[in-house]
Amino acid sequence: MKDLVEKVEVYIVDLSQDKPYLGSLREGEKVNSAGYFVRKGNRTVYVKKNRSLVVRILTKDGVEGWGETYGIIAPQATAAIINDLLSGFVIGRDPFDVEAIHDELYDLMRVRGYTGGFYLDALAAIDIALWDIAGKLSGLPVMKLLGGQYHQEIHAYVSGLPEDTLQERCALAKSWQERGFNAVKFALPVADDGAVAEIKELRETLGEDFKICCDMHWAHSSTEAIELARQMSPYNPWFLEAPIATEDVNGLQNVAQQSGQTIAVGEEWRTVYDARLRIDNKACHVVQPEMGHTGITQFMRIGRYAEAHNLDIIPHATIGSGIFLAASLQASAALKSVKSHEFQHSVFGPFRHFTNDALTCENGFYTITDSPGIGVEPSDKMKSNMSLVTL
Ligand code: MG
DSSP: OOOOEEEEEEEEEEOOOSSOTTSSOOTTOOOOTTSEEEETTTTEEEESSOEEEEEEEEETTOOEEEEEEEOSSOHHHHHHIIIIIIHHHHTTOOGGGHHHHHHHHHHHTGGGTOSSHHHHHHHHHHHHHHHHHHHHHHTSBHHHHTTOOSOSEEEEEEEOOOOSSHHHHHHHHHHHHHTTOOEEEEEGGGOTTOHHHHHHHHHHHHOTTSEEEEEOTTOBOHHHHHHHHHHHGGGOOSOEEOOBOTTOHHHHHHHHHHSOSOEEEOTTOOSHHHHHHHHHTTOOSEEOOBHHHHHHHHHHHHHHHHHHTTOEEOOBOOSSSSHHHHHHHHHHHTOTTBOOEEEOHHHHTTTOOBSSOOSEEETTEEEOOOSSBTSOOBOHHHHHTEEEEOO
8 A cells, every 4th residue: 555645844944053154254244134145255145044944744654754955045935836836746646756756846847947946946855855755665775775875984075164264274174184084175255365375275284185175166257267276286176166157068168178177066956957068068077966956866867977977976065954965975875976975064063953873974984874764853953943834
């Protein structure tokens, strides 16, 4: 007897922290009345109090699936898409039809041009929750349903150094090194003295063998990015991330082919179509799918397309409660070409809100859990920070 979906619930989770993402606000960066501020270095909006969007799907027999997507900016928009539109097409369905459901929901809005953005974020949350249920109904971790486990553990690189001065950022990187990590990424918008000063100082602090990458936050023209890459090359960056505007695929192709550096992109992609456009044009060397945007179904499609083209996969990990990070680790374990995975320390610090130890990252490696589904269950503490969103 099939156990069908009975209910879809959407929650906004409060993930407030003392310091804004990427560290203290710089000169001229001000929080507006809605709580938003813009980083001058990348012209991108952030929010003072971080938050995320979580989906709980319940079956008739009471099996609970958890999903999550970006809720940092305008979370009510994504919640409305789920409550008003998508949940009606998910209720009554068999969770084992998860890929078919994903494709049906995707097709609903193509004609109207909704092939990205908030619409696919909403789909990602539902997709993760359905895979979680399929795993739980099978008694298996999701990676076993995705073709099986290639990795027992996955290398982790530390994401960002949210301190106010270069000296403090070097000290923070050093403290990660002392905790067994051998890779770190710095963010160019808050590298106050520029990319070259930042990587030079980090290289001197961390030594020749340490992996250092630079997130360029889409802030440059292709000419500027190629020049910056040339200037950073004496300090041997591991990879350069998101060097130019995502819309400029030809420009990205130029950077990938002329910079002499390893170019990594993908955190803003939603589907394999985004990946195809860049991979077919030889515009990147490493792909960085972000589970919070792709869901498990598209994450795997992107990963397999990258593998078929001999590209490495180093998944992205953004701010969240940890639900989409857990899903990302399950999918990553099922992709042979995953070489490392971003380590978003905020998920492991004050916001570590799960009842089990499914999310573990020590000595620079994530452990992959064998728990059924995606392997995490929100604790009572996390649930007390979740607000139900209704229409
Ligand atoms: Mg990035």
